[in-house]
Amino acid sequence: MLRLRPFAAARCLPAGPRLGPLCLVGNRGSFARSWPPAGGRGPLSRQVRAAAGGERLPVLKTPKGTRDHAPAQAALRERLLGAVVSCFKRHGAAAIDTPALELRDTLVGKYGEGAKLIYELQDQGGELLALRYDLTVPFARYLAMNKITKMKRYHVAKVYRRDNPATTRGRYREFYQCDFDIAGQFDPMIPDAECLKIVHEILSDLQLGDFVIKVNDRRILNGVFAVCGVPESKFIPACCTVDKLDKVPWEEVRSEMVGEKGLSPEAADRIGEYVQLHGGLELIERLLQDPKLSQNKVAKEGLGDMKLLFEYLTLFGITGKISFDLSLARGLDYYTGVIFEAVLLQQENEHVEEAVSVGSVAGGGRYDGLVGMFDAKGRKVPCVGVSIGIERIFSILEQRLEASGEKLRTTETQVLVVTPQKHLLAARMKLISELWDAGIKAEMLYKKDPKLLKQLQYCEDTGIPLAAIVGEQELADGVVKLRDVATRKEVDIPREKLIDEIRRRLEP
Amino acid sequence: MLRLRPFAAARCLPAGPRLGPLCLVGNRGSFARSWPPAGGRGPLSRQVRAAAGGERLPVLKTPKGTRDHAPAQAALRERLLGAVVSCFKRHGAAAIDTPALELRDTLVGKYGEGAKLIYELQDQGGELLALRYDLTVPFARYLAMNKITKMKRYHVAKVYRRDNPATTRGRYREFYQCDFDIAGQFDPMIPDAECLKIVHEILSDLQLGDFVIKVNDRRILNGVFAVCGVPESKFIPACCTVDKLDKVPWEEVRSEMVGEKGLSPEAADRIGEYVQLHGGLELIERLLQDPKLSQNKVAKEGLGDMKLLFEYLTLFGITGKISFDLSLARGLDYYTGVIFEAVLLQQENEHVEEAVSVGSVAGGGRYDGLVGMFDAKGRKVPCVGVSIGIERIFSILEQRLEASGEKLRTTETQVLVVTPQKHLLAARMKLISELWDAGIKAEMLYKKDPKLLKQLQYCEDTGIPLAAIVGEQELADGVVKLRDVATRKEVDIPREKLIDEIRRRLEP
DSSP: OOOOOTTOOOOOOTTSOBOOOOOBOSSTTHHHHTSOOOOOOSSTTTTSOOSSSSOOOOOOOOOTTOOOBOHHHHHHHHHHHHHHHHHHHHTTOEEOBOOSEEEHHHHTTSSGGGGGGOOBBOOOSSOOEEEOSOSHHHHHHHHHHTTOOOEEEEEEEEEEOOOOOBGGGTBOSEEEEEEEEEESOOSTTHHHHHHHHHHHHHHHHHTOOOEEEEEEEHHHHHHHHHHTTOOGGGHHHHHHHHGGGGTSOHHHHHHHHHTTSOOOHHHHHHHHHHHTOEESHHHHHHHHTOTTGGGOHHHHHHHHHHHHHHHHHHHTTOGGGEEEETTOOOSOTTOOSEEEEEEESSOOOTTOSSOOOOOEEEEEEEOSSTGGGGSTTOOOOOEEEEEEOHHHHHHHHHHHHHHHTOOBOOOOOOEEEEOSSSSOHHHHHHHHHHHHHTTOOEEOOSSSSOOHHHHHHHHHHHTOOEEEEOOHHHHHHTEEEEEETTTOOEEEEEGGGHHHHHHHHHOO | OOOOOTTOOOOOOTTSOBOOOOOBOSSTTHHHHTSOOOOOOSSTTTTSOOSSSSOOOOOOOOOTTOOOBOHHHHHHHHHHHHHHHHHHHHTTOEEOBOOSEEEHHHHTTSSGGGGGGOOBBOOOSSOOEEEOSOSHHHHHHHHHHTTOOOEEEEEEEEEEOOOOOBGGGTBOSEEEEEEEEEESOOSTTHHHHHHHHHHHHHHHHHTOOOEEEEEEEHHHHHHHHHHTTOOGGGHHHHHHHHGGGGTSOHHHHHHHHHTTSOOOHHHHHHHHHHHTOEESHHHHHHHHTOTTGGGOHHHHHHHHHHHHHHHHHHHTTOGGGEEEETTOOOSOTTOOSEEEEEEESSOOOTTOSSOOOOOEEEEEEEOSSTGGGGSTTOOOOOEEEEEEOHHHHHHHHHHHHHHHTOOBOOOOOOEEEEOSSSSOHHHHHHHHHHHHHTTOOEEOOSSSSOOHHHHHHHHHHHTOOEEEEOOHHHHHHTEEEEEETTTOOEEEEEGGGHHHHHHHHHOO
């Protein structure tokens, strides 16, 4: 496993997508904020409707539970998403994209209690639309619509939920999901094991601290409910209640089962004996011998597959982070087999004063019935997938970055084209044009006659490593003075060799 | 200027984001579609609500004017966006992101006639929301909200318009915009010239065929209207009408001016003499001497700046593709100075039977008043920017790709891990785990005992260049047989040297 320093989420792979180095600069955002405010440029905008003239000004904010990404945040997010996507590609997934809008009917009846959180669009004539709630239902719709029975895909996109925002914990109403799913009829547990391997790789690479991946199976839970005397109609409500065990003690879960969900106290007690168990292979073996569970066909299937899964995870060398946990239930209706959820055990945030509480950072499972819900003949396409909780991870990285005082570079500019005297704008423009045409990332200040010091200061503020200085003497000599911003060393380079020299200097 | 082959929109820059090579494979999508359809996997999904049992099935489609991207389309789009973003980064822009949702009030009064195309969300309690219509108004809101007076940013994201879709021409209701904008008070025309340079670079790199970038200035148009006797209140309607000159003949535009817009026939005729002019520096000089226009302060300012702009474009070496065109008006209300629009002159689509009609592929201009509309004191932040018409370009590339019969690789997998005999799943899983951990992109088939031929066929179908074969003999000898899929040459590699050998083989 390649290790990354914190934040250095991108890594160089032999032939994959690469991100620029994560250079740190002394003063982020100086370009954006530190210069004096600008007024209007003369009487040029008469035809724009008057704003200050008595018209009501809109409130300056983004909608509740949403936020802008400033350049530093956008740069951090690009690196984080890059690391996740690079893992998905490493596992051979293809990208797809679906619209953020879906027909309301497509989303109806897929999310259980989540349905009330769906954003609906106003009826403006035409179809009734809603914003997607996740990427899984659109994927199932896509498979059914195109009659695809086999596919390994990833999808990184924003989804929308009218949830109660908790922005410090990374819970937003508009947020990214990063999903990897394998659809198709295969030999049991092989794709399921790969999904867990992916979670393990991503969480290890990002160095978020110690973590555990809890694993369970809806069939085992259903078997538990059955042998404890719960009627099948109450399996899903019982599941939802068990799912709260990671947040509240058993007594509260028990009283919700008996009170709200109408289970008998005896059934609840019997359930309690099972769902508080967690362990590894030995627990699976024990439950396979359990006098009641072993008599339940569904539970036995689930336990048999769980044993197979642990075999595969041993071959992948990741059982150290896996816990078979009977309290894991997952909220969504559509799971049918293996389910899993990764949680961080402890924050590596010695720099942060108050601890960041984040909860689960990845989750997923098998949903063999969802595609069939879109098929006129109910034809099923078995699926298993994983969703990386990118917002929670992002909020950890963001707070860690802030606490460290380090600054991410927000641009990738390699060369600032600089003139040391007045009346040399034309020389600057000619030179920068040559650099751009050679594929070199270059900037110049948008002033006719900027001061040399201001130009060099701009390099230091924004982390530009090289300055190409062209003054009267350099023009006369047919050279460009190339300055290393860090060491302040300057060398005259013949104009025709400049591009090669810059490329050489920028080699990793 | 680096040249790209068609579709090879990504290029290797010294230290920027890189995309994998554009390998062509014999049979795209075979993984997704060609294998036999799968049924359900046993009785595992009883708890999923019955779909086929009498419940109404949703219509299987995406909303009108939207579409899914299958892997081949997603791969093409990734490369296209990569080329555009790489140009924006080359010019030193930082990324920002804003929500797809904005408060309705933020969008009100910014788009003129476009306002009726805004998607509004249902009032579900709380704020009244709408989907963004473009990226420019959110950018202005972002600048005003954060009191930023200087910024060079790019933003690539989806926007939403309830427009009449024309999908073959790349007009959708959900579509990407790729915007680059420079905000701040600078010396005249320097940032404006850079925006045009960017359009020139992107259209050249993508090799879409010959193009021209039309340039005009709202101040020149307003001056023309003024000297032709149009009252100031009718400047914007007159602008909108002139804007149609690229689609309909002057007579129709004239009759709309006189009929719908209520201009006098004499005014319309006088306007006609000006707005049918186009040319270069010599036209600017001529108009600067024009007895009427030269008396108009605003027009004179506009013409003076246009002359300066042409000077700068000469230094950038791109005037060959620039046309000063007085008929260019641009639809949006918020422009205040230079405006421009790039159009393809002729499709390079000898393979395509019916010609693709696409219209403009990039546009933009100066909007010095928009940010002030969000500021309580009306403080202005001058801005100039460009938007790349990525959907139209995408539809050209997509149709060209389809006509050529070439297939894009949709995955980046480098190695397929293969076993030639039965009962070797464990060996396959151990080896693939090692490859993943070393950062190598690897796949295996999700079958316990796949046939050797099926595995090798999968490599050829999906373009995987290497197969790592581990059989009983290889296990006994401590080697892996590395097969070059193209040449079918196989070599035994000692297990401990495998990773290095694979990396060596995959070097560009």
